[in-house]
Amino acid sequence: MPDRQQRAPWTWLLAGAILAVHASAWAAVVFEAQSPYHHILVIDDRGRRVLSFDGTQETRMSLQDPLQGHFGYTELFHYAWLWNTNLSRVLMLGLGGGSSQRSFLHRYPQVRVQSVEIDPIVVQVATNFFQVRISDRHRVQVEDGRVFLRRTRETYDLILLDAYVKHRYGSQIPQHLATREFFELARDRLSTNGVLAYNVITVSRLGGRDAAPALARTLLSVFPQVYTFQAQDSLNAVLIATRSARRLSNAELVQRGIQLATSGLNAPPGLWQRVGSYRTSPPAGTQQALVLTDDFAPVESLDRRSR
Amino acid sequence: MQTAMAMVLAFTGGFVVMVLEMVGMRLLARDFGSSFYVWTSQIGIVLVALTLGYLLGGLVADRTHRPRWLGVGLVLAAAFTGGIPKFSASVTHYLVSRHAADQEIPLLWQKLDPALGAMLVFLPPCLILAMLPPCLIRWAASRVEHVGRISGFIYGAGSLGSIAGVFVSGYILIDVLPLPAIFRGTALVMVGMAAVCLGWNPEPQRRLSATNA
Numbered sequence: 001m002p003d004r005q006q007r008a009p010w011t012w013l014l015a016g017a018i019l020a021v022h023a024s025a026w027a028a029v030v031f032e033a034q035s036p037y038h039h040i041l042v043i044d045d046r047g048r049r050v051l052s053f054d055g056t057q058e059t060r061m062s063l064q065d066p067l068q069g070h071f072g073y074t075e076l077f078h079y080a081w082l083w084n085t086n087l088s089r090v091l092m093l094g095l096g097g098g099s100s101q102r103s104f105l106h107r108y109p110q111v112r113v114q115s116v117e118i119d120p121i122v123v124q125v126a127t128n129f130f131q132v133r134i135s136d137r138h139r140v141q142v143e144d145g146r147v148f149l150r151r152t153r154e155t156y157d158l159i160l161l162d163a164y165v166k167h168r169y170g171s172q173i174p175q176h177l178a179t180r181e182f183f184e185l186a187r188d189r190l191s192t193n194g195v196l197a198y199n200v201i202t203v204s205r206l207g208g209r210d211a212a213p214a215l216a217r218t219l220l221s222v223f224p225q226v227y228t229f230q231a232q233d234s235l236n237a238v239l240i241a242t243r244s245a246r247r248l249s250n251a252e253l254v255q256r257g258i259q260l261a262t263s264g265l266n267a268p269p270g271l272w273q274r275v276g277s278y279r280t281s282p283p284a285g286t287q288q289a290l291v292l293t294d295d296f297a298p299v300e301s302l303d304r305r306s307r
Numbered sequence: 308m309q310t311a312m313a314m315v316l317a318f319t320g321g322f323v324v325m326v327l328e329m330v331g332m333r334l335l336a337r338d339f340g341s342s343f344y345v346w347t348s349q350i351g352i353v354l355v356a357l358t359l360g361y362l363l364g365g366l367v368a369d370r371t372h373r374p375r376w377l378g379v380g381l382v383l384a385a386a387f388t389g390g391i392p393k394f395s396a397s398v399t400h401y402l403v404s405r406h407a408a409d410q411e412i413p414l415l416w417q418k419l420d421p422a423l424g425a426m427l428v429f430l431p432p433c434l435i436l437a438m439l440p441p442c443l444i445r446w447a448a449s450r451v452e453h454v455g456r457i458s459g460f461i462y463g464a465g466s467l468g469s470i471a472g473v474f475v476s477g478y479i480l481i482d483v484l485p486l487p488a489i490f491r492g493t494a495l496v497m498v499g500m501a502a503v504c505l506g507w508n509p510e511p512q513r514r515l516s517a518t519n520a
Contacts, residue, residue: 036342036343037343141411143340143411143412143417144339144340144341144342145340146336146340147338147339147412150338150403151403151406151408151409151412152408153408153409154409174341175333175336175341176333176336176337181337293485294337294486295392296484296485296486297333298481298482298483300481300482
């Protein structure tokens, strides 16, 4: 769930006015439903299919090539390979329009994906409109992510979390998916070299800060190492937490990227070449941030708290 | 004076019920997640507790003119509430883990489990708190001609307390206090309410026949 960079208000006004005039000519609503969680729209807009929850773009997909047109940040999840070159069992909490599911299943034949999605209508939308296939390699369960983790006996090589809720009043993490206890559940379901990848939205509003440091700090209370990959085209960042205690330097990560690039792994183009461009240290302010726990996770007020 | 005291009790009771409902949601989310059914259950079960409490409270009000009984009930409810952070996990764990792992929980239980959890953890204290208003009306109305006005005051104070409870817990408590502290604080408030009930000796009510005579 991406967050675009802030622009001057007048550009938005202008863009809004132009959109209002032309929207009917460009965009067609293909599907609309009110689920218990969201007002869901599927819109076709100039060759691109968009999934919108409550007016916020959740997923984008090219109609010509479903493996294109996605939000850039979703590619950051693929950096999990840097820590585990034998990924095969992948758990994805949150389905949405299934960008990551499509990409992982298409690119890596050795990978099996278990998706967990809380909203049954989203599962229908993903399969009917976003080319998400349910198969032996891709199982989908309708359940809350935490409930699933608590009950499953499987172990996974990668757990991927994309459960941020973003709307016009700001972005918000589901509190029960952001606490130390939740990350302990996740760690216990990871294999020895297992990796957890967590999408967060970093907000650079003047004076305000965001949940990323608190999440990084909370992850660090459970996992020995946390790496940050800040998206270049949006405010999203993917935090990667590893069970491996050794900190890899950026030079080592670049080295591993080079090895992966020649390994025949069909990762998104250019991914390994960009490894060196990230500052992977935890977000600024992580040391001072609050560890979120089941007992105390004021996710709604993190902005104010970290000021 | 009696009316004022009854209104304070009604306000506090309404406040506490809503704190339990709102903050309780966070507790339920640990094991049941935050699916729509969890909110549905919590709201529904608190309303069940209120309904039963009003019914029972009405019966009690007609039978005894001694707030002492309700004071004892409130002490028990306070002890229960103070213990919620300790025992709620075992209740919700039990409910979740009776389903086979690695299998989707049947839809019926996805809906009913959170309701059962809410029932076992939040129904008892809310029920006792809901017994207050009918009793308060009876105790505060020393003259039958004033029953209308006094029940209006009690309803109003109770609802105002509920409103305050919703906003104070949603906007403030959850942001500044850990959940166990909120439950313990709520229990303390209930002990205070119990003390008021235990020490209250309402004026005997004059009967309609007596006023006519």
